[in-house]
Amino acid sequence: MPAAPHEISQNVSADEIAEEDIVERIFEAVVEQRLPPGTKLSESALCEAFGVGRMRIRRSLLLLSSREVVELHANRGAYVASPSAKQAREVFEARLALEPTIARLAVERAGAADLVNLAAHLKMEHEAHHDDRRHEAIRLSGQFHIMLAQIASNAVMLRMMKELVTRTSLIIGIFGAPSVANCRDDDHERILFAFKARDGQAAADLMTEHLREIESSLDLGNKNSGAVDLVSLFARK
């Protein structure tokens, strides 16, 4: 049985794609920044894209909105979320609360295979970055943080991290300088060193530093909501 979501023993034997898969796919597309903030997600288009009925798309969009990755506007449809500066700060604050602990737990619980996987992952990150495969580089960069949560073996925090990483991609898309890379993979490398040294505290500290670096590379200046709303609204896409 392939990783049943939630515990729903759906009758999705091989016929159709499940809501969780659709959610996951859209998460991925958002992380890779192929779905920019504000993008309209029309039901009919998604039905065609995933080859499923409208009901399933509707449920998927509801799930996505409950994780604040899409915004539902009554009678107007679903749009990829456009986090405000305030929301951006909240996301980073939550990540700063969670991820140092996750890093520490991951170090404590990592097996030999995990270290191998992390090393292989960093290699892929490097390559994607070097070859200018931007989408993949971004995805792998986020994936690194997800992997730590997986190694920490905590489903609750893993789910939280998937949401936070996805929203972070949206935030970088809005507030990040277009030229600057999202994660300096050097940081990830340093964290791997802490893993090899089995130094949980060092991993936690490096993670804190890493997140602070990312946040400070953004322009979350207190733009007064009045004018900014118009600007970011019309700058959509």
Next chain:
Amino acid sequence: MPAAPHEISQNVSADEIAEEDIVERIFEAVVEQRLPPGTKLSESALCEAFGVGRMRIRRSLLLLSSREVVELHANRGAYVASPSAKQAREVFEARLALEPTIARLAVERAGAADLVNLAAHLKMEHEAHHDDRRHEAIRLSGQFHIMLAQIASNAVMLRMMKELVTRTSLIIGIFGAPSVANCRDDDHERILFAFKARDGQAAADLMTEHLREIESSLDLGNKNSGAVDLVSLFARK
């Protein structure tokens, strides 16, 4: 405009209750342990209870399942979740990662009114406890942790905490000794002292200690899944 959920400007002017409200109500009932783990939530019953159509109930149940407060079993309906010992440990691990930070931030950001509200809240807790109003005492005890997240002014962590507090009530219902109280309100009192002293670090430390106390009061011993499933299954209600 009364606190629009998500940002949906629903056409729920005064006619009908929104999904978010239903979710909130069920959260509350679970926190108060009036909906024990495993309770069946039939659609027709909920339709009648809330006076809404089936569609709305269905969406509410989907949202509740996405927060792991109810389990959806295909073709069999929705049931209040029964967290496993493993899930219970994960919930506490997540709380231990989040709440000390929340406590520290709350201390930093609390205004004079917040201190008054907290003091008033503690008084209500004491009274409910003293008067043996068990449901209310439990609800207030959980509410205290929610209030800290509100004072910390972080919507992301607030949402996470609502989920975690609710799931904690389920966990205590399953693994807690029936006689013991959920939160010793003395702990809450001590945390309030830290607020008055504006000592964020103390609040964080007290919170850590508080959570550890609660977890250690539970019986999360590694019961082999085989037998426990039957026991907890028949112990339903």
Next chain:
DNA sequence: CTTGATCGTATTGTTAACAATCATGTCAAC
């Protein structure tokens, strides 16, 4: 040239009927 209104179209939201699945109670067989 811009502003405002009206209509047609397209998309979303809801309802109700239908199909499928599972639980319950009865009955026969061992």
Next chain:
DNA sequence: GTTGACATGATTGTTAACAATACGATCAAG
């Protein structure tokens, strides 16, 4: 007396048609 099969009833899941709302274009007025 217990176990298995079977039919009935109830509950969930899906589909499709319908209603409602918002968008876009066209056009007239200032």
